[in-house]
Amino acid sequence: MFEFITDDDGDRGQVGIGTLIVFIAMVLVAAIAAGVLINTAGFLQSQAEATGQESTDLVSERIDVTSTVGIVNNTSDPTTLAELRVGVAGAAGADQIDLSSATIQAVGPNGQKNLIFTGTNQTNTTVAGGAARIGNVSDIPEGAFAVQDSTGEFVPASDAVLNDDERFTIVFNPETAPFGATDDAFSQGQETSLAIVSPSGATTSVDLRAPDLFTEGGEAVRL
Template sequence: MFEFITNNDDDRGQVGIGTLIVFIAMVLVAAIAAGVLINTAGFLQSQAEATGQESTDLVSERIDVTSTVGIVNNSSDGTLSEIRVGVAGAAGADQIDLSSATIQAVGPNGQQNLIFTGTKKLNTTQADSGADDLQNVSDIPDGAFAVQDSENNFVSASNAVLNDDERFTIVFNPETKPFGEGVGNNTYFGESEQSSLDIVSPSGATTSVDLRAPDLFNTDNEAVRL
């Protein structure tokens, strides 16, 4: 007549162990998820800092153009002997290595990517004799540009560094491509001709400048604004 309720101690123990296992599994999953989140946050922070620095460099590590001048070679032929672009570091810029810069030039004779050449001529065999030194802008080879200081001396790669105290002039040979048809072809950038330059600093900041020669040259060796 009486119903007795009894507890099964074995069943209660199995339930407790199962709950403990589930709890431990949840703790492990949470720890793994937390580790993934921490690693992801650290990666995103590093990536954001790098992207921010690159963005800052693209703005601040820029080369400013201060002047564009051509030197008349022969007024009767209407040709130039030099193309000179004065440059300085943008406000707030750190040191900018011009020897690591590249210049994408478009002119009357196509397009050319120009790289820095130092104080030595290329492809010479008279080393250490002085004959391999750059003496004139006409010595600048195809595919290259040179840099001069305030005294019109060609500077080496180690010295071609813009800073708060230094300004330089990037110099082009008007006979080289894309201004002329190339060294040895006796064609030069001249009257009424146009060219565009994209000066790309080592950080990737780009400065664009357009060159346009006057319609008429008057005097040999005169400086004309481009």
């Protein structure tokens, strides 16, 4: 009528409880591991997306150089340049590129400088002679570059945007460092190198070398 629990039954119960504890522990460990893997996968996905976007930007914001020209000083002794001009366009498939947010790393006969945009509407830059706007190349201050449109007009920051329809000319004052000095402008046979860095960090390099001899003032020479 009565059933007694033997020692063998007690041992089996203890083994069953131990197995259950181990099973629960394994489930907990698996759950923690799964959570770590999910978090890691999400982090890696975010990193991959950010890296992919940066790589896309480096391609889609690349600037192409279309021409490099110098304008010889129109003086009785035309041995220096009055303007340095670099034509630029957006690379094939490029998105809009804001040239006013670009920087240009220049190395020339008079050192190295990082150049920033200056234009007709700049208020944080004092141009040569205290002029209110960039009207001539000589107004471009040291450490700066200006941008002209296809009509030769200097443009403000809001208009200095490369797109499928717009091409611009980046203009430098050869009488300022690192190209030259007021009494020693960029001249015959001299060289300078430029690295044009778009807002996304895409870099276009170009070397400028003046001819060894200028023939007449006011002429345009290929650099």
